[in-house]
Amino acid sequence: MSDAKLDLNGEQYELPITVGSEGEVGIDISALRNQSGAITYDPGYGNTGSCASSITFIDGEKGILRYRGYPIEVLAESCRFTEVIYLLINGELPTETQYRGFRESLTRHSLIHEDMKKFFEGYAITAHPMAILSSMISVLSSYYPEGQDEAARELNIIRLLAKAKTIAAFSYKKSIGQPFVYPNNSLSYCENFLHMMFAVPAEAYEVPEVLDDALNLLLVLHADHEQNCSTSTVRMVGSSDANIFASISAGINALWGPLHGGANQKVIEMLERIRQDGSDYKKYVDMAKDKDSDFRLMGFGHRVYKNFDPRARLLKKSADKVLAQLGVTDPLLEIAKNLEEVALEDDYFVERKLYPNVDFYSGIIYRAMGIPTNMFTVMFALGRLPGWVAHWMEMRDDPKGKIHRPRQIYTGETERAFVPIESR
Numbered sequence: 001m002s003d004a005k006l007d008l009n010g011e012q013y014e015l016p017i018t019v020g021s022e023g024e025v026g027i028d029i030s031a032l033r034n035q036s037g038a039i040t041y042d043p044g045y046g047n048t049g050s051c052a053s054s055i056t057f058i059d060g061e062k063g064i065l066r067y068r069g070y071p072i073e074v075l076a077e078s079c080r081f082t083e084v085i086y087l088l089i090n091g092e093l094p095t096e097t098q099y100r101g102f103r104e105s106l107t108r109h110s111l112i113h114e115d116m117k118k119f120f121e122g123y124a125i126t127a128h129p130m131a132i133l134s135s136m137i138s139v140l141s142s143y144y145p146e147g148q149d150e151a152a153r154e155l156n157i158i159r160l161l162a163k164a165k166t167i168a169a170f171s172y173k174k175s176i177g178q179p180f181v182y183p184n185n186s187l188s189y190c191e192n193f194l195h196m197m198f199a200v201p202a203e204a205y206e207v208p209e210v211l212d213d214a215l216n217l218l219l220v221l222h223a224d225h226e227q228n229c230s231t232s233t234v235r236m237v238g239s240s241d242a243n244i245f246a247s248i249s250a251g252i253n254a255l256w257g258p259l260h261g262g263a264n265q266k267v268i269e270m271l272e273r274i275r276q277d278g279s280d281y282k283k284y285v286d287m288a289k290d291k292d293s294d295f296r297l298m299g300f301g302h303r304v305y306k307n308f309d310p311r312a313r314l315l316k317k318s319a320d321k322v323l324a325q326l327g328v329t330d331p332l333l334e335i336a337k338n339l340e341e342v343a344l345e346d347d348y349f350v351e352r353k354l355y356p357n358v359d360f361y362s363g364i365i366y367r368a369m370g371i372p373t374n375m376f377t378v379m380f381a382l383g384r385l386p387g388w389v390a391h392w393m394e395m396r397d398d399p400k401g402k403i404h405r406p407r408q409i410y411t412g413e414t415e416r417a418f419v420p421i422e423s424r
């Protein structure tokens with residue numbers, strides 16, 4: 001494809017074109033400022049490619065999501081989360097031998113250092129689990145300093161993947177005043193997490209298969225999503241050569257925002273508000289359309305998906321199945337379905353191509369599983385962890401990689417004379 005041509009201030013510049021494996025076209029502007037003195041301007045990076053990546057492909061118009069070329073629908077149906085972790089990080093699905101060794105490594109590193117338990121004594125009982133998760137992941141760097149070779153980096157990545165679920169479960173036990181339940185090496189990743197969450201010392205607890213399968217699906221569906229806000233944050237922080245724990249801790253904090261991963265908690269709070277208001281969902285659809293109202297339909301809309309979010313479609317189906325298997329009826333599910341139905345026939349949402357996103361139904365399932373609302377974004381973070389790690393590695397292994405440092409268009413004061421305070 002021939003270069004792009006830019007006419008600027010009477011000069012013409014030729015900009016190289018890069019084409020991705022799915023045919024996306026990118027205009028390479030890396031030399032633009034040196035050639036023309038101008039930069040591009042794209043607040044929120046909606047039209048800017050920050051990198052080339054081979055990890056995840058999304059086609060927002062067609063509702064396509066693939067990890068390393070495999071459609072999300074196939075992975076959700078056929079894979080355990082640990083298999084997807086291996087795929088995202090290594091680029092290929094594991095052989096049986098590779099998979100056995102990988103799972104064994106994750107199991108063997110699930111414990112956190114006994115001294116780390118002392119941090120939990122300092123958190124307020126009301127501490128948000130995302131605050132605990134991001135700080136404890138950062139603290140891991142003080143127990144496992146960054147190694148200088150590939151084996152040391154790989155071991156710290158295994159430690160991170162294995163210990164995050166333990167820290168998450170411990171933060172829940174702390175919030176309900178129950179003793180920590182340690183990891184059990186005879187359990188799978190999902191069973192182990194659920195066991196640490198819901199087992200109590202006084203009685204045996206066997207993880208119900210329906211919970212194990214539901215959690216597995218949720219984690220697989222959240223595992224990666226190309227250059228979203230938190231993943232771009234991990235890449236940005238990692239580009240300064242910050243260690244993996246510090247980079248991931250930054251990603252956790254970015255995910256916490258209600259416009260991003262924090263939306264799953266906000267969706268349930270919104271549905272609960274509508275339920276308490278007589279389930280008058282049409283009133284809230286109108287409020288979401290009213291520019292004078294600050295109300296947004298949480299769990300709706302997406303920067304990339306301008307058609308359905310394939311994850312929302314799978315989660316909507318799973319919500320019906322999980323609630324039926326658990327014998328749970330949740331009025332919030334009916335309100336969610338009614339909201340979706342009304343919104344998808346309303347011009348405001350249709351014109352803006354606003355559809356349910358991954359956060360719209362996930363909270364209904366977490367709720368039915370007995371996971372508290374303030375843990376929902378932690379669950380999103382546990383799912384997204386392998387994606388963050390895969391992108392951090394891809395960025396760090398890029399031979400042309402450099403520290404991320406965007407430019408700006410300055411709109412402040414031009415130079416002016418200083419006036420001493422006594423004369424102001």
Ligand code: SDX
Nearest residue numbers: 225228259260261263288296297298299300301302303352
């Ligand atoms: C995630 O990027 C990723 O991939 C993220 C994610 C992942 O897996 O990592 O998919 C996970 O973060 C999903 C999104 C979760 N957030 C929410 O559900 C919060 C509610 N949604 C919105 O705030 C919004 O849709 C965003 C933040 C998701 C996207 O925002 P954009 O792309 O910046 O779009 P915008 O805010 O510019 O909205 C465009 C128009 C505006 O109206 P106009 O100015 O054109 O009149 O759509 C309106 C917005 O007011 N709009 C909404 C709306 N979302 C957008 N109006 C009502 N309710 C909404 N939810």
